[in-house]
Amino acid sequence: MEQGWRGVEIVEVGPRDGLQNEKRVLPTAVKVAYVERAIAAGLTRIEVAAFARPDRVPQMADAEEVLRGVPRSADVRYVALVLNGRGLDRALALEDARPHEINYVVVASDEFSRRNQGVSTADSLKAFRSVADRARDAGFFVTLTVAAAFGCPFTGPVSVDRVRSIVEDAGPVDEICLADTIGVGVPVQVSELADAVRPVAPGAPLRAHFHNTRNTGYANAMAAVASGFTALDASIGGIGGCPFAPAATGNIATEDLAYLLRQSRVPSGVDVAAAAAAGLWIGAELGLAQVPAQLGRAGDFPGDL
Amino acid sequence: MEQGWRGVEIVEVGPRDGLQNEKRVLPTAVKVAYVERAIAAGLTRIEVAAFARPDRVPQMADAEEVLRGVPRSADVRYVALVLNGRGLDRALALEDARPHEINYVVVASDEFSRRNQGVSTADSLKAFRSVADRARDAGFFVTLTVAAAFGCPFTGPVSVDRVRSIVEDAGPVDEICLADTIGVGVPVQVSELADAVRPVAPGAPLRAHFHNTRNTGYANAMAAVASGFTALDASIGGIGGCPFAPAATGNIATEDLAYLLRQSRVPSGVDVAAAAAAGLWIGAELGLAQVPAQLGRAGDFPGDL
Numbered sequence: 001m002e003q004g005w006r007g008v009e010i011v012e013v014g015p016r017d018g019l020q021n022e023k024r025v026l027p028t029a030v031k032v033a034y035v036e037r038a039i040a041a042g043l044t045r046i047e048v049a050a051f052a053r054p055d056r057v058p059q060m061a062d063a064e065e066v067l068r069g070v071p072r073s074a075d076v077r078y079v080a081l082v083l084n085g086r087g088l089d090r091a092l093a094l095e096d097a098r099p100h101e102i103n104y105v106v107v108a109s110d111e112f113s114r115r116n117q118g119v120s121t122a123d124s125l126k127a128f129r130s131v132a133d134r135a136r137d138a139g140f141f142v143t144l145t146v147a148a149a150f151g152c153p154f155t156g157p158v159s160v161d162r163v164r165s166i167v168e169d170a171g172p173v174d175e176i177c178l179a180d181t182i183g184v185g186v187p188v189q190v191s192e193l194a195d196a197v198r199p200v201a202p203g204a205p206l207r208a209h210f211h212n213t214r215n216t217g218y219a220n221a222m223a224a225v226a227s228g229f230t231a232l233d234a235s236i237g238g239i240g241g242c243p244f245a246p247a248a249t250g251n252i253a254t255e256d257l258a259y260l261l262r263q264s265r266v267p268s269g270v271d272v273a274a275a276a277a278a279g280l281w282i283g284a285e286l287g288l289a290q291v292p293a294q295l296g297r298a299g300d301f302p303g304d305l
Numbered sequence: 306m307e308q309g310w311r312g313v314e315i316v317e318v319g320p321r322d323g324l325q326n327e328k329r330v331l332p333t334a335v336k337v338a339y340v341e342r343a344i345a346a347g348l349t350r351i352e353v354a355a356f357a358r359p360d361r362v363p364q365m366a367d368a369e370e371v372l373r374g375v376p377r378s379a380d381v382r383y384v385a386l387v388l389n390g391r392g393l394d395r396a397l398a399l400e401d402a403r404p405h406e407i408n409y410v411v412v413a414s415d416e417f418s419r420r421n422q423g424v425s426t427a428d429s430l431k432a433f434r435s436v437a438d439r440a441r442d443a444g445f446f447v448t449l450t451v452a453a454a455f456g457c458p459f460t461g462p463v464s465v466d467r468v469r470s471i472v473e474d475a476g477p478v479d480e481i482c483l484a485d486t487i488g489v490g491v492p493v494q495v496s497e498l499a500d501a502v503r504p505v506a507p508g509a510p511l512r513a514h515f516h517n518t519r520n521t522g523y524a525n526a527m528a529a530v531a532s533g534f535t536a537l538d539a540s541i542g543g544i545g546g547c548p549f550a551p552a553a554t555g556n557i558a559t560e561d562l563a564y565l566l567r568q569s570r571v572p573s574g575v576d577v578a579a580a581a582a583a584g585l586w587i588g589a590e591l592g593l594a595q596v597p598a599q600l601g602r603a604g605d606f607p608g609d610l
Contacts, residue, residue: 151607156610185568187569214561214600214606221524256519263493305459
């Protein structure tokens with residue numbers, strides 16, 4: 001982001017967190033087209049792949065092909081999700097088709113961490129330190145996402161202290177993302193988590209990741225803006241969810257978030273109409289009756305009056 | 306509301322604004338059952354009928370039967386929507402089955418007012434003064450709703466000055482409701498409208514009415530709480546919309562709002578689980594594949610872990 005920028009960066013996570021959690025597995029060419037539509041709508045930081053086990057996450061099996069297929073320019077940064085050292089090895093092996101960023105996920109509750117990644121939170125963090133050091137040596141921008149930071153579907157509330165100590169133990173990182181993976185959080189948690197995490201990660205910008213499972217996602221996004229978060233994850237169409245979390249639904253939608261921010265006079269650089277059109281398009285590609293995003297159906301305002 | 310109450314009152318509008326805008330016309334007995342379920346979930350102020358022309362709004366044709374059918378107790382207040390003097394006459398004629406409150410609607414833009422009520426905003430306001438005086442003399446609590454206060458589907462933005470002058474011209478009223486009838490508003494408008502309206506209606510409590518058409522409704526609700534609004538309209542199930550406004554969708558959902566408020570430590574007196582169950586029930590009665598409310602599908606949190 002340029003100095004003096006007073007807006008919020010929307011990180012497009014539809015090609016990863018969105019598509020990963022839809023039933024239909026899309027061909028690589030459609031994924032690349034989704035990324036191209038995101039870029040045309042003004043998104044400049046896009047999570048396009050996860051280096052996960054293809055047998056567990058077939059939607060992401062073509063991670064390498066997607067990273068080789070997406071257009072490259074100086075204006076666009078690609079992010080790949082990495083869960084362990086093997087994932088980083090796959091990113092490194094891509095040579096000139098590497099992502100720009102590695103997003104590593106640590107799950108805040110042990111139970112969810114074990115079910116999702118097969119290890120405790122502490123072991124996941126230990127692995128992170130090793131991956132992060134290697135990734136930074138290789139020139140990657142390294143972000144840490146604390147998943148289930150607002151609550152765990154299996155064990156309930158997650159304390160602010162727990163999240164703070166995870167961030168503290170993580171060591172140096174280029175950005176910290178606090179994720180409401182199952183969509184249970186509310187605005188007051190956003191500001192409390194920000195206040196708790198900042199002192200133990202001085203200088204690290206904060207990003208937030210919200211799902212709209214209980215209709216709290218957009219209120220949380222506004223709270224994150226007010227709390228000084230510099231970036232917000234969202235998916236075009238609001239697609240996605242989490243197959244490992246009961247009843248989770250999609251990310252907050254890029255087009256609806258861009259509308260909310262624009263009308264609130266907070267620049268995001270995203271073209272609401274282009275993002276809304278892309279949302280309708282990806283919904284059709286996925287065979288969805290309708291996408292969770294509302295802008296495509298409702299229309300922009302003021303629209304063509 | 307009791308003195309010292311630090312919460313927000315949720316006004317249940319599903320039986321009126323919700324049902325009025327659903328295709329299926331429900332039998333009176335089902336409407337009464339909807340009201341009973343709302344009461345069981347802790348709602349104490351419920352808009353149950355509109356005195357509109359039965360040929361234009363067949364969903365509300367049984368307004369009198371509903372008001373005669375709903376249970377009466379000292380704890381519950383019923384609201385009826387009135388658009389003109391004829392509507393007030395119908396309310397008065399009900400004798401001991403009268404509503405407790407008259408909610409009169411003035412539409413902020415002339416074009417929308419003409420299409421909706423057949424008169425300009427100024428003529429609608431003039432009629433309001435006459436209706437309001439008669440209604441107060443008859444002992445009704447009289448509230449004024451300024452519809453389309455956040456924008457008009459036909460003419461676009463509505464200025465804060467326009468809304469302020471409507472409230473100023475309205476004269477004495479027991480409560481003012483600012484309504485985002487078509488779901489275009491954002492939080493900054495909520496606080497700006499509150500700041501504009503308060504000086505011209507000193508002492509009148511503020512209520513807000515949001516639709517979630519563009520996923521801004523719950524963020525707006527939180528902004529209204531922060532801006533000192535004392536009541537928020539919502540419908541169990543999030544049902545409803547506006548047949549006179551293109552692409553409008555339902556009210557914010559009572560159960561999702563109650564969840565958001567409870568998790569934010571703002572008391573509303575509403576039982577989230579009971580409201581969510583009622584939302585699923587009314588969706589089935591209306592033959593909807595799913596209701597806009599999310600709590601019924603997602604489940605409370607922490608739920609039964």
